[in-house]
Amino acid sequence: MKALLINSAWLFSQKKLSKQFHHLLDDCKKVQEAKLTEYLKKNADTEFGKKYDFKNIKSYQEYVKAVPIIEDYSDIEPYIENMKEGKENVLFPGKPSFFETTSGSGSSPKFIPYNNDLKNEFKAAVAVWMWDLYRLDPKIFSGKAYWSLSPAMKELDKTSGGIAVGTADDSDYFDPFTALLLKEIFAVPSELHKITDSHSFYVKTWQHLLHNSNLTFISVWSPQFLIRLIDFLIENLVEILSLSNCGLSRETMIKKAVFDKNLNLEMLFPSLRLISCWTAGQSKIWLKKLYDISGNIPVQGKGLLSTEGVLSISIGLDKHLLAYTSHFYEFKNEKGEVYRADKILHGETYEVIITTGGGLYRYNTHDLVKCSGFHKSVPCLEFLGRSGNVSDLVGEKIAESSLAEIFEQALKIFPNIEALYLYPEQHQSKANYLLIIESPLAVETEQIVSFVETELFNNPYYKQAIDSGQLGRISTFKVEKNFTRKLTQHYQSVKKIKDGDLKLPLLFPPNFLAPILK
Structure with missing residues (x-):
């Protein structure tokens, strides 16, 4: 009974925000414009706001013209370093309440500042x-x-x-x-x-x-x-x-x-x-x-939420709406064209760019989503993976987002498989990929490789790399049960990631797995 009463009190405290979200579903463009205006006004006197003249930006078009897309965390790292030293009014008014870390390149974490906004x-x-x-x-x-x-x-x-x-x-x-x-x-x-x-x-x-x-x-x-x-x-x-x-x-x-x-x-x-x-x-x-x-x-x-910001909200068991009342969002397609939330197209794939109350401006999350439709004026988003994890030894361009789809099907077809991973190997004469198959039981190794290769051949760049002889055919390495456990520990040790935050990759860079494949 106590839990029920406390849950009821908590739910009641959330009601106003939920009601606002649903009430404005027809006005995604208007809400987004208001969010951008609010950010520009509130942060005009910060170090970042002065550099990009926030006071004189009056429209989204002017914002795009004045502020470049932050494609890499290193582009804002000097600002973050100043904030870590205690400097005020850098990316937002005042100082951060705290910093949260998330994995960056190599073993260096990214520091994300948090404030009340x-x-x-x-x-x-x-x-x-x-x-x-x-x-x-x-x-x-x-x-x-x-x-x-x-x-x-x-x-x-x-x-x-x-x-x-x-x-x-x-x-x-x-x-x-x-x-x-x-x-x-x-x-x-x-x-x-x-x-x-x-x-x-x-x-x-x-x-x-x-x-x-x-x-x-x-x-x-x-x-x-x-x-x-x-x-x-x-x-x-x-x-x-x-x-x-x-x-x-x-x-x-x-x-x-x-x-x-x-x-x-x-x-x-x-x-x-x-x-x-x-x-x-x-x-x-x-x-x-x-x-x-x-x-x-x-x-x-679950909806798409990261340390940097929240992108989508779960509605029902399988629908995810853009969290349009939280931040300001932009979407970049494969051609590099950037659109506001109200301009994206059903069926198209985009990287999500966010501007937040936490001092991130036109920050490319490199989260890859597909627009699966609209709920009134708000886009529905399907998370595909991270756009940055692409293996390209000789121009084959294997993306983890595509590999996830292939491995998902393989696990359904071959039920004895516990897990699959793909790992590039580079030799003096030729490069190839190693398909790591985890299973405690005997498995149809040749059939599994055949299935994965057939699916990869749908990628024209991969097929061209094989046909030209630049890339060798896939080889296999079967591992026993608990390999994933060992792999997880190695990945977390290198990337400094906690258990609950773990998104274990399926595709690894060269030499990354060498210590555990001996």
């Missing part, structure tokens, strides 16, 4: 999502919720200017009232976020989860994280049950399910109503495993 823009999107979930199934909000937490990569840090890097817990992303309510309905306390030891983190997570049999909602980013969570329970069952105090009958049920190899989330949490996680892009290859562990619980594809 950016937090409110995230809140506007979350409010729409929450109210839609309530309309979808009110019982989602009748019990406790698990929102993804990850073990900390390191202790919280500060910049040279004394500004926090990262947050003490996830409630820092919300206003104080919302944060207070969320702490009451979270099945797992946000303090666990501070634990740096991965084993201890997962043990304590399961202690809290198993104590909350009334769990009704799970929200994680990567489906791989949820799969890892279940695997950890199975691998450490005795230790977890000895500490969980979840009741004898429940313990017996869990042990039997593990012994029978049919443990799933529906069985563990009989009140569970919905699982929300990424289901698009490279996450597609984990969906088969996800459905195996979800039982009959519905899975909602």
Whole structure:
């Protein structure tokens, strides 16, 4: 009953923002123009605003003419460095509340500044999502919720200017009232976020989860994280049950399910109503495993949200609308032509460019989306992947976004496959690709390679590279179960990415996997 009352109070606090979003669905262009005008006016006296003369920009066309697209984080890094040192009024008025990091090139993270404006823009999107979930199934909000937490990569840090890097817990992303309510309905306390030891983190997570049999909602980013969570329970069952105090009958049920190899989330949490996680892009290859562990619980594809900003909002189980009341958006097509949200075309593919209250101006996210239609005047977006991950040894141009589609089909055709990865090899005479096949069982290696190569031949650049002899045919490397675990640890170590934020690539650069393929 307490969880229901707190959920109701939280939902009520989100109602106004959701109502505004739905009320303005016919006015996407007008709302976007107002957002841009607001940014230009509010930030005119900042260092960035003065450099690009925000005070004298009166239209979108003038904004495009005055401000270049930021194609790479290094273009704004000097501004960020000044903010880290404590300088005020650089990209937005005042100083950042904190910085959040996200993976950059090599092992160097990108520092993204957060202020109250950016937090409110995230809140506007979350409010729409929450109210839609309530309309979808009110019982989602009748019990406790698990929102993804990850073990900390390191202790919280500060910049040279004394500004926090990262947050003490996830409630820092919300206003104080919302944060207070969320702490009451979270099945797992946000303090666990501070634990740096991965084993201890997962043990304590399961202690809290198993104590909350009334769990009704799970929200994680990567489906791989949820799969890892279940695997950890199975691998450490005795230790977890000895500490969980979840009741004898429940313990017996869990042990039997593990012994029978049919443990799933529906069985563990009989009140569970919905699982929300990424289901698009490279996450597609984990969906088969996800459905195996979800039982009959519905899975909602999460909207496109990154450290830099929010791009789309989940509506229903499989529709994603542009978060048009949060930021100002532009879309760049394959020809390099840039359009506002109201001008993009159904069926076309674009990179998303954002301007936010957090001081990012015409920042190319390099998230690749397809316009799958419109809801009134607002575009519906399908996430395809990251535009930047393209392998091009000899002009073959293999994009990870296309590879995800091929691997998704391969996993359906060959059910014994656990995972697939593609890795370029360069030799003195010729380059080729290595198809890494993870499976604990015997698999039809030749048929799998034939299927993948046939699909890749639909890419004319790849076919030309093979036909010209510049690129050799695909070779294979079969690995046993748990290769993905080892690969994940290596990738996270290099990129400094937490478990819950992980988007494991399917396509790797040359030499990246050398340490684990020995």
